[in-house]
Amino acid sequence: MEDGFKPIECNNGDVLDFGDNTYKIAKFKQAMDTSFNSTLEDTWNEELNEELSKQGVEIKESQNVNWFQKGIDCEILTLGSQSWKKGKVKIKISVEFYVEEQDVQITNSNNLEITKPESPLDDLRRIIHKEN
Structure with missing residues (x-):
């Protein structure tokens, strides 16, 4: 992210x-997962x-907040940390x-050859075939 983030x-x-609002990351992720059903x-x-x-x-930002480009100002409190960190959610x-x-x-670099993996029984088949 730009600006030293x-x-x-x-x-x-x-x-x-x-x-004014505080949320666990799990709730935030759930809302994002549900919203990504659109293809546009x-x-x-x-x-x-x-x-x-x-x-x-x-x-409480504009409804036209750009989550994907600029991000949105917030603070995060991570498990085990002593204080909040200021930043952006993007x-x-x-x-x-x-x-x-x-x-x-x-x-070679221009030719691809598709091969099947060799079976462990192929060695036995060759031995039997040679004996016959």
Whole structure:
């Protein structure tokens, strides 16, 4: 984030303070999860503000708060810390991909060869085939 801010990991038990209102991160995350059903990026800010309001999370900033660009001023109290820290809440979306199993071998940089993993029984089959 710009202006010398750095992201920190938030736990579900940490607390956010938006002036008159204080919420646990778990409640905040639940409202965000529910609001991301839309596929139109332009409506996410509006839907998030609406969903936060439905969940009882009222932010006294403009309804056009940009959660994804500027963030919004607040304070956080993390578990085990002695005091509140001032900062901003900014929502960042990440895309993660997990490979289930490796089944592609690269033979050269321009050619891909798809191979099946070898069975442990293939050695036995070869031995039996040679004997016949």
